[in-house]
Structure formats: C-alpha cells, structure tokens
Amino acid sequence: MDQALIPAVFLRGGSSKGVFFRAKDLPSDRARQDAIFLSVLGSPDPHGRQLDGMGGGTSSLSKAAIIGPPTHPDADVDCTFARVAVDRPSVDWSRNCGNLSSAVGPFAVDEGLVRASDGDALVRIHQVNTKGIIHARFLVRGRRAATEGDFAMAGVSGTGARIRLDFLSPGGGATGSLLPTGNATDVLEHDGRPYRATMIDSANACVFLDAAELGLTGMESPDAIEARPAIMALLDALRRVAAVRMGLCATPEAAPLAIPKVAFVAAPAEYRALDGRIIAAGTHEVAVRTISMERAHRAVPLTGGMALGVACRIEGSLPHALAAAPRDDELRVVNPSGILSVGAQVRRAGAGWVADSAVVFRSARRLMQGSVAVPVRLL
Numbered sequence: 001m002d003q004a005l006i007p008a009v010f011l012r013g014g015s016s017k018g019v020f021f022r023a024k025d026l027p028s029d030r031a032r033q034d035a036i037f038l039s040v041l042g043s044p045d046p047h048g049r050q051l052d053g054m055g056g057g058t059s060s061l062s063k064a065a066i067i068g069p070p071t072h073p074d075a076d077v078d079c080t081f082a083r084v085a086v087d088r089p090s091v092d093w094s095r096n097c098g099n100l101s102s103a104v105g106p107f108a109v110d111e112g113l114v115r116a117s118d119g120d121a122l123v124r125i126h127q128v129n130t131k132g133i134i135h136a137r138f139l140v141r142g143r144r145a146a147t148e149g150d151f152a153m154a155g156v157s158g159t160g161a162r163i164r165l166d167f168l169s170p171g172g173g174a175t176g177s178l179l180p181t182g183n184a185t186d187v188l189e190h191d192g193r194p195y196r197a198t199m200i201d202s203a204n205a206c207v208f209l210d211a212a213e214l215g216l217t218g219m220e221s222p223d224a225i226e227a228r229p230a231i232m233a234l235l236d237a238l239r240r241v242a243a244v245r246m247g248l249c250a251t252p253e254a255a256p257l258a259i260p261k262v263a264f265v266a267a268p269a270e271y272r273a274l275d276g277r278i279i280a281a282g283t284h285e286v287a288v289r290t291i292s293m294e295r296a297h298r299a300v301p302l303t304g305g306m307a308l309g310v311a312c313r314i315e316g317s318l319p320h321a322l323a324a325a326p327r328d329d330e331l332r333v334v335n336p337s338g339i340l341s342v343g344a345q346v347r348r349a350g351a352g353w354v355a356d357s358a359v360v361f362r363s364a365r366r367l368m369q370g371s372v373a374v375p376v377r378l379l
Contacts (some may be wrong), residue, residue, distance in 0.1 A: 027379065137165075170202045170203045180245070184320075
C-alpha cells in the first residue's frame with residue numbers, strides 16, 4: 001500500500017474552505033504535520049491549481065485546521081490553523097483564520113467533542129496560533145449544528161444558519177493599545193494638507209480615513225481605485241505616516257507592508273456591487289474600501305471589518321461620526337463584494353476605551369466527511 005487514510009472533514013467557514021482534523025488522528029510532530037498538509041492540499045503546485053489535492057488554487061481555499069482537547073481553562077476546544085502555500089512547500093502557523101473560525105464550533109459539536117442540546121449553543125475556542133479566546137454561538141438542531149437559515153453572506157451563494165463569533169479582548173495586539181495615540185480621531189499630514197484619521201488596533205492595526213476628504217465617494221470599485229495612481233500613492237503615504245504615529249516603526253519608510261491597513265469610510269449610499277447587484281443605502285450602516293498589501297481589496301479583510309466594528313462604537317471616532325446608528329448589536333459594513341455583518345462590545349474605562357470583544361457574523365457548512373489519502377511514508 002502506497003497510501004494511508006486519515007479521518008478528515010472538508011468544511012466551508014465564511015468565505016474560506018479547509019480540511020479539518022482531530023488532533024488524535026495526526027502525529028504531534030510539526031514537521032510531519034507540514035508534510036501531511038502539503039500532500040492533502042496538493043502543494044507545491046507550480047501551475048497554481050492544486051489539482052493533486054483538496055486545495056482550490058488560492059490562499060482562501062488552501063487551509064487546514066487541527067481541533068483537539070482544550071489546553072486553556074476558559075476553552076472547550078483547542079484550534080490550530082495552518083495556511084498552506086499554493087506554489088511553495090511552505091506552511092504558515094503564525095496567524096488565525098477569521099473565516100474558518102466560524103466552522104470550529106459546529107465541527108466540535110458534530111464530532112462529539114462538545115456536547116450541546118438543541119437550541120442556542122456556545123463553544124469556547126482557544127485559538128492556539130494567537131493565544132486568543134473566541135466564543136462561537138450558533139443554533140443546534142437534532143444535536144448537530146444547523147446549516148439551514150436565512151443569513152446571507154457576501155461572496156457566498158445562497159443563505160445559511162448564522163454563526164456569531166466573539167473575539168475576546170481584541171485590542172492592542174500589534175501596538176499594546178486599542179487607540180495607540182490615545183485619541184479617537186487624529187490629524188495626519190501629507191504635502192502640507194491635513195486629513196482626519198482614526199487609528200485603531202483591534203484584531204488588526206488599521207487607519208480609517210474620510211472618503212470625502214480624499215475626493216472620493218466611498219463607493220468606488222477596486223479597479224476604479226487602482227486606476228487612480230495618485231490616490232493609491234496618497235493612501236500609502238498616509239498609511240506610512242500613521243504607522244509612525246501608532247508606534248509600529250520609526251520612519252514612514254520603515255512601515256511594514258501588511259500593517260497598518262488603510263481604509264476610507266463613508267456614510268451609507270446606493271452602489272453597484274462587483275456581481276452587478278444594486279445595494280440600497282438602507283441596507284447598511286457604513287461603507288468601507290480597504291487597501292491591503294498595496295492592492296484595493298475586493299471585499300474587506302475580516303480583521304479589518306472587526307476593527308471598523310469597534311471603531312464605530314467609539315464616540316469621537318471618524319467611523320462613529322460617519323456611520324448610521326446600528327441596529328441592535330449588528331453593524332452592516334458595505335464593501336465592493338456586498339455586506340459584512342460585524343459588531344463589538346466596547347466600553348469607556350476612565351478617560352479611554354476598552355474593547356471586550358469584536359464580533360463578526362458568518363455561516364459554515366460541512367461539505368464532505370470521511371478520510372483523506374496521504375503517502376504512507378509521511379506517517
């Protein structure tokens with residue numbers, strides 16, 4: 001026999017897909033796990049298609065997760081994510097996947113790792129990559145996670161059962177402070193011109209600008225933004241100034257490429273999404289366009305959406321001033337691909353603010369279960 005079979009489940013979580021394993025079914029050695037995941041996903045593939053594996057040829061479809069007993073007193077399960085490169089023999093264990101996090105709670109219930117009665121369930125997840133705690137709340141029917149529902153998610157066809165994810169204590173991960181400058185709104189300067197900005201570190205370090213001050217509507221498509229090199233240069237320049245103000249680097253030239261992310265926000269308005277749908281102004285509370293890794297993002301990064309959700313709850317911030325009043329605990333963020341539902345639990349603490357949790361709403365579905373085949377030599 002050349003191949004061995006390992007129990008696994010293929011799941012969609014949010015707008016990502018990945019192969020989930022129980023910790024007991026894998027070797028504990030990280031190097032062996034790397035080799036197994038590369039084989040399972042079909043990497044490296046110089047053609048970029050991962051035809052010889054379960055991957056889909058893009059980063060959002062080339063992921064694996066290990067779920068096991070908790071090693072944290074406040075958790076029900078441990079979750080470790082692996083991001084598998086498509087074209088290189090590389091596995092990244094450094095970060096969490098916000099989208100696939102939505103599938104962890106349902107997986108734990110369906111696999112019997114967590115007992116849940118019918119009705120609303122809570123699964124507390126210890127996110128091993130980031131050492132954070134995530135609370136997943138979702139509906140259980142017949143002692144299994146519900147998948148049918150009326151929750152629609154941008155980028156995913158159809159509807160499903162809504163899953164609420166609370167990322168506890170998300171502030172200060174990169175800078176040590178929710179508001180690194182101590183202010184809800186600051187002024188950044190470039191070429192002698194001032195621009196109001198909210199610099200926040202919640203789930204990710206981000207700087208939010210007013211679209212109108214940039215000469216934009218906030219409803220532009222990614223292609224339209226990138227077709228204006230002067231705007232792209234201005235956004236990057238302000239991002240680098242913000243990086244210094246946030247304490248991420250000493251000079252603008254030394255600013256990291258990935259953080260802070262820069263985005264511009266606007267009040268609700270009608271616009272046409274990338275799939276051609278007309279999104280009415282009354283369907284959302286705030287609009288955002290995000291620049292990530294020097295490209296205009298086609299949606300909004302999940303961590304950027306969570307940061308915006310927190311910022312909209314902070315009085316005096318630029319997003320708070322521009323956004324319409326949210327309904328209940330949900331803030332609907334419109335982006336080029338559609339609407340992302342986010343929320344936050346934010347409170348005053350003395351003269352400052354504390355984010356107790358950042359909240360996103362996703363859906364998830366079990367697509368296939370059984371076993372994946374890997375070369376025997378890897379075990």
